[in-house]
Amino acid sequence: xxxxxxxxxxxxxxxxxxxxxxxxxxxxxxxxxxxxxxxxxxxxxxxxxxxxxxxxxxxxxxxxxxxxxxxxxxxxxxxxxxxxxxxxxxxxxxxxxxxxxxxxxxxxxxxxxxxxxxxxxxxxxxxxxxxxxxxxxxxxxxxxxxxxxxxxxxxxxxxxxxxxxxxxxxxxxxxxxxxxxxxxxxxxxxxxxxxxxxxxxxxxxxxxxxxxxxxxxxxxxxxxxxxxxxxxxxxxxxxxxxxxxxxxxxxxxxxxxxxxxxxxxxxxxxxxxxxxxxxxxxxxxxxxxxxxxxxxxxxxxxxxxxxxxxxxxxxxxxxxxxxxxxxxxxxxxxxxxxxxxxxxxxxxxxxxxxxxxxxxxxxxxxxxxxx
Numbered sequence: 001x002x003x004x005x006x007x008x009x010x011x012x013x014x015x016x017x018x019x020x021x022x023x024x025x026x027x028x029x030x031x032x033x034x035x036x037x038x039x040x041x042x043x044x045x046x047x048x049x050x051x052x053x054x055x056x057x058x059x060x061x062x063x064x065x066x067x068x069x070x071x072x073x074x075x076x077x078x079x080x081x082x083x084x085x086x087x088x089x090x091x092x093x094x095x096x097x098x099x100x101x102x103x104x105x106x107x108x109x110x111x112x113x114x115x116x117x118x119x120x121x122x123x124x125x126x127x128x129x130x131x132x133x134x135x136x137x138x139x140x141x142x143x144x145x146x147x148x149x150x151x152x153x154x155x156x157x158x159x160x161x162x163x164x165x166x167x168x169x170x171x172x173x174x175x176x177x178x179x180x181x182x183x184x185x186x187x188x189x190x191x192x193x194x195x196x197x198x199x200x201x202x203x204x205x206x207x208x209x210x211x212x213x214x215x216x217x218x219x220x221x222x223x224x225x226x227x228x229x230x231x232x233x234x235x236x237x238x239x240x241x242x243x244x245x246x247x248x249x250x251x252x253x254x255x256x257x258x259x260x261x262x263x264x265x266x267x268x269x270x271x272x273x274x275x276x277x278x279x280x281x282x283x284x285x286x287x288x289x290x291x292x293x294x295x296x297x298x299x300x301x302x303x304x305x306x307x308x309x310x311x312x313x314x315x316x317x318x319x320x321x322x323x324x325x326x327x328x329x330x331x332x333x334x335x336x337x338x339x340x341x342x343x344x345x346x347x348x349x350x351x352x353x354x355x356x357x358x359x360x361x362x363x364x365x366x367x368x369x370x371x
Contacts (some may be wrong), residue, residue, distance in 0.1 A: 046332060076186030076371055083123035088371050089135060090116040095366035102358045113140040113185075115150055116371075121157075129157045131165065150197070160207045168199045172215035173233035175205075177249025179268030180281035180312065182299040185364055186332045186350035195233055195251045195264075198222050211239045219253070230255040243272040245279070255288045262288045275303040292319045308336040318355075326355040342370040 079086040093113040099106050100142055117135025132154035136147040153167030173198040181187050200220035206213055218232045231253025239245045247268040254261050264285025271278055280298040287293070299312025311333040318326045334348030345367050352360040 007271045023223050025035075078118075087119045088117075089119050089133070090114075092369040093366070095364040097362060100361045101202045108307075109137055115354055117151065127159050129159065131155055131157050131163065133169075146255060153201075162207065164202070164204050165339070166202050168197070169203060170197045170235045171195050171201060171219070171237040171251070172203060172205070172217040173249040173251050173266070176215055176235035176237040177247050177266040177268065178281050179245060179247050179270040179279040180297040180299050180314075182277075182279070182301045182310040182312055183332050183348065184310075184336055184346045184368065185345065185348050185366060186331060186362060187353075188297050188312060188330050188350075193235055195253070209225060211241070213237050226257075227258070229253050229262075231262070243277075244274075245270040253288075260286075260290060262286065277301050290321050293317065294319075295328045306338040308338070310334055310336070328355045329353050345370045 037339045045069065045227065063077040076087050076089070077085065078088055091114060091303060092111075093115075094109065094111045094364075096109055097107065099108075115135055115137040117133060120130075120132045133151050135151040137150040139148050149168055151167075151169050153165045153169045155163060155165030155167075157163040173272040198219055200222050201217050202220075203215065203217040203293040205215040208250055214236045216232065216234045221228045221229060221230055231251060233251040235247070235249035237245070237247045245268075248266070250263075250265045252261055252263045262285070264283065264284040266281055268279065268281040270280075278298070278300040281296060283293075283295045285293055293316055295314065297314035299310065301308055303309075311331070313329070313330040313331040315327070318328065319327070330350060330352035332348060332350040336344050339345050347363075347365050350361070351362045352362075354360060
């Protein structure tokens with residue numbers, strides 16, 4: 001925050017009033033009287049000159065501050081004219097990761113979560129806006145590809161009512177059904193069919209109604225494991241002013257050549273109090289191959305100034321069609337530091353039990369720079 005002292009107009013006028021209007025005393029000669037007037041005029045001229053220089057410096061400083069503030073506010077905005085807005089989105093993400101199992105260990109630098117994209121919005125009328133997003137994610141795959149589609153969609157936003165979008169995007173289930181994740185990188189993978197991001201999705205999402213958001217999505221034919229699938233998801237989320245959050249979601253998908261459906265649900269809750277927040281999820285689903293799985297996860301975070309302390313635990317109980325069930329679990333913990341408004345430095349560790357005798361331990365030092 002910068003502060004500048006502005007001159008009081010009345011003070012300036014008082015200091016600038018003619019001071020040569022003095023009365024001639026009887027003891028002064030005419031020459032002495034005019035010398036006094038001349039001296040006063042010189043002093044007044046010098047005072048005005050100093051005032052003008054100070055005012056010029058003040059105006060320059062205010063102009064610089066205004067320009068810097070405007071640049072910071074509009075840092076992600078590329079274009080804004082005639083009701084059309086184009087924004088830059090994405091992040092530069094990098095970690096140094098050390099992985100250790102019972103048989104091997106490895107250290108590497110990863111940047112796979114870096115991404116770059118654009119969001120567009122054109123206000124057609126006061127009640128309707130055309131929206132779209134194009135975002136690509138960096139990969140380090142062996143086939144040499146450097147970018148992959150993350151989000152590519154377009155649609156209409158009916159102000160204060162509902163937004164409808166079409167294309168490659170997240171499902172409603174992925175957007176609103178979960179509450180138990182607090183990680184920067186690892187978290188706990190439930191290894192469930194979370195029905196997250198895919199092609200051919202149409203999604204409708206309500207406006208926020210006093211904390212309540214309702215959403216539904218439908219996926220048109222998409223190839224998965226060599227077969228075509230179609231399906232729908234429904235989800236709702238509610239956030240109360242006193243800190244309570246509730247979420248629920250359901251999905252139902254059909255696979256070509258298979259009469260059985262893949263179905264599942266998730267319920268979640270969170271509560272924020274002071275500088276802390278806790279959350280938990282419970283999921284259950286049935287797969288196309290008639291296997292099933294149940295899972296839960298819980299976690300929390302606590303803020304101390306610019307630091308965020310967080311941790312979480314998760315467990316999955318997989319039930320195959322033949323054989324015994326497999327229990328998997330894992331936990332993570334970390335410390336994140338907000339290095340500015342859009343940059344986070346973090347250290348995070350995780351340990352996973354994959355249901356076998358080999359454990360998987362990981363440690364990451366990372367930086368996340370959001371655009």
